[in-house]
Amino acid sequence: MKKHRAMIITFLLPASLLYLCFFLIPTIWAFYYSVFDWSGFSSEMKFVGLKNYRRLLLNDPLFWRSFLNSIIILFVGGFFVFFLGFLLSVMINSGIKGKNFFRAFIFLPNVIATVALTTLWAWVIYSPQFGIIGKTLNLIGFHAASKFLWLAPNNVFNSMVIAIIWISVSYYVVLILAGMDKIPTDFYEAAKLEGANQFTIFRTITIPMIWDVVIVSSVLWGISALKTFEFPFSFMSSSEDPHLYTLNVYLFIMGFGKRQPIYQLGYATAIGVILLIVVIIFNIAVRRIGGRDRLEY
Amino acid sequence: MTNNKTVTHFFPPKMHPGKMVVYVFLGLWSAFTAFVIFWVILSSFKTNSEIFRNVFSFPKKFQFINYATALSAEKFGLFFLNSIIVTSASVIILLAISAPASYVLSRVRFPGRRFLTSLYVAGIGIPYSITLIPLFVIMTKLALINTLHGLVLIYVSLSIPFTVYILTGFFSSLPSELEEAGIIDGCNDFQVFGHIMLPLASPGLITAAIFNGIGLWNEYQLVLVFVSNQAKRTIALGLYSMQNSMEYTGNWVGLFAGVTIIMLPTIVLFVILSGRMISGLTMGGVKS
Numbered sequence: 080m081k082k083h084r085a086m087i088i089t090f091l092l093p094a095s096l097l098y099l100c101f102f103l104i105p106t107i108w109a110f111y112y113s114v115f116d117w118s119g120f121s122s123e124m125k126f127v128g129l130k131n132y133r134r135l136l137l138n139d140p141l142f143w144r145s146f147l148n149s150i151i152i153l154f155v156g157g158f159f160v161f162f163l164g165f166l167l168s169v170m171i172n173s174g175i176k177g178k179n180f181f182r183a184f185i186f187l188p189n190v191i192a193t194v195a196l197t198t199l200w201a202w203v204i205y206s207p208q209f210g211i212i213g214k215t216l217n218l219i220g221f222h223a224a225s226k227f228l229w230l231a232p233n234n235v236f237n238s239m240v241i242a243i244i245w246i247s248v249s250y251y252v253v254l255i256l257a258g259m260d261k262i263p264t265d266f267y268e269a270a271k272l273e274g275a276n277q278f279t280i281f282r283t284i285t286i287p288m289i290w291d292v293v294i295v296s297s298v299l300w301g302i303s304a305l306k307t308f309e310f311p312f313s314f315m316s317s318s319e320d321p322h323l324y325t326l327n328v329y330l331f332i333m334g335f336g337k338r339q340p341i342y343q344l345g346y347a348t349a350i351g352v353i354l355l356i357v358v359i360i361f362n363i364a365v366r367r368i369g370g371r372d373r374l375e376y
Numbered sequence: 377m378t379n380n381k382t383v384t385h386f387f388p389p390k391m392h393p394g395k396m397v398v399y400v401f402l403g404l405w406s407a408f409t410a411f412v413i414f415w416v417i418l419s420s421f422k423t424n425s426e427i428f429r430n431v432f433s434f435p436k437k438f439q440f441i442n443y444a445t446a447l448s449a450e451k452f453g454l455f456f457l458n459s460i461i462v463t464s465a466s467v468i469i470l471l472a473i474s475a476p477a478s479y480v481l482s483r484v485r486f487p488g489r490r491f492l493t494s495l496y497v498a499g500i501g502i503p504y505s506i507t508l509i510p511l512f513v514i515m516t517k518l519a520l521i522n523t524l525h526g527l528v529l530i531y532v533s534l535s536i537p538f539t540v541y542i543l544t545g546f547f548s549s550l551p552s553e554l555e556e557a558g559i560i561d562g563c564n565d566f567q568v569f570g571h572i573m574l575p576l577a578s579p580g581l582i583t584a585a586i587f588n589g590i591g592l593w594n595e596y597q598l599v600l601v602f603v604s605n606q607a608k609r610t611i612a613l614g615l616y617s618m619q620n621s622m623e624y625t626g627n628w629v630g631l632f633a634g635v636t637i638i639m640l641p642t643i644v645l646f647v648i649l650s651g652r653m654i655s656g657l658t659m660g661g662v663k664s
Contacts, residue, residue, distance in 0.1 A: 083486065091480055170398045170401060170402055179651070335508075354503050358502075
């Protein structure tokens with residue numbers, strides 16, 4: 080210990096200082112700001128205790144809509160992300176030709192900027208004027224279906240969740256495949272000799288063998304789903320459509336606004352605190368249900 | 377029936393029907409992605425009226441002017457440059473401070489090591505939007521709002537947890553024999569790190585660089601908060617603003633050119649490095 084002291088300190092100091100000053104302290108500070116009424120960076124802060132939280136939880140339908148949307152993305156979106164993720168992984172891993180090609184191609188959306196992806200989905204895929212879904216449906220004879228308004232207020236949230244699923248699946252396919260690659264092939268061969276079918280093999284060999292990956296992936300999905308911001312915020316373009324609010328979007332709108340600044344800074348920070356608490360609860364739940372995992376924190 | 381017959385031409389006759397479903401499903405999934413990307417690039421060379429006339433047609437004449445307009449009049453050239461500066465500076469500083477920290481956390485025994493490691497990794501679970509308002513106050517006090525170096529500072533600080541997580545995974549997987557050999561040969565701590573362990577961890581460094589680089593190139597929430605001056609915009613924020621003004625300008629082809637400009641560098645990088653990226657994700661994301 081003593082002989083390494085110089086190295087330990089010089090190596091840890093720069094990263095720790097930045098992390099502390101520009102991430103951890105602001106996080107703790109947020110709890111402090113959340114008990115103030117504070118309407119603008121240059122105006123006076125007024126201590127109001129838990130009033131912001133009371134208003135959020137008891138008196139703010141928009142907050143609950145955002146909360147519900149976030150939860151739908153987390154669970155409904157999550158169901159499809161993992162269902163499709165496993166399906167695609169098993170398919171890619173089924174001994175087909177071009178495994179690496181398909182894996183790379185499916186991962187591709189992950190490297191594209193979210194703000195570009197929202198342009199693709201809103202204006203290239205869903206658009207009523209020249210969206211390729213509508214045009215394709217029309218071309219193959221489904222004239223009625225081609226008129227479906229993906230971006231109408233009642234449909235836009237579901238349309239967005241579909242897009243988010245499509246983007247997210249790719250990431251988890253790669254994680255799941257990485258886990259599957261580590262399973263020794265003789266396990267599968269033994270099971271086939273015993274006459275097990277694909278589904279039995281998947282349930283009794285694949286899932287238990289990659290359980291670590293499943294838990295880590297669930298934690299990562301929980302975090303990224305709950306902090307969903309960039310997609311809805313640019314998907315609703317110039318409007319401020321509450322149909323697309325998530326907790327993070329609502330925080331941003333209350334704090335900074337979209338077109339016009341709103342600057343309810345204490346209130347917005349309280350939303351951030353609730354968001355953090357929801358993330359923590361989700362993580363604890365996953366670990367309780369999942370048992371062992373290796374992402375230690 | 378006829379349909380069935382034509383399909384079998386593409387596959388060996390003895391192919392299992394289940395396998396064919398697999399190829400069709402994966403093929404359609406990939407084709408969808410490819411088609412959307414191809415469509416937007418192709419449309420960025422059309423005129424606005426051509427898009428409305430026939431969405432699936434080729435451009436009559438390639439309108440390179442769309443790109444000239446995007447780069448100069450819409451200032452995407454400047455934004456592109458800003459993004460290059462911010463992204464590369466952030467990645468370099470991030471690695472320069474995270475690699476030594478990760479090395480110490482994963483290879484040197486000292487009291488509080490486990491606690492400190494957990495503290496770093498905990499940052500992955502903090503949705504950083506909670507820090508936005510406190511950070512805004514701090515950045516205003518430091519006069520770093522609306523500056524590229526202020527943005528770099530934030531990008532580096534908020535990316536530390538993920539980077540340390542990846543790099544500690546790499547460092548702890550290295551064999552300790554070489555480290556010991558270095559000590560026997562008379563290297564001091566710093567030389568062991570610089571001459572032996574850092575080169576060995578270079579696949580990890582490259583992985584961390586690629587993922588952070590792509591992530592920061594694409595990021596627009598933070599830059600939206602900390603940069604309002606048009607001259608300091610990054611390309612992602614530039615595209616976001618262009619989207620927002622679309623209902624007034626109606627310049628679709630310009631928007632599609634903007635999309636192409638922002639996504640082409642990361643796609644090209646991915647095509648070159650996909651093998652490395654996917655194996656890196658494997659090692660970093662689900663280390664054992």
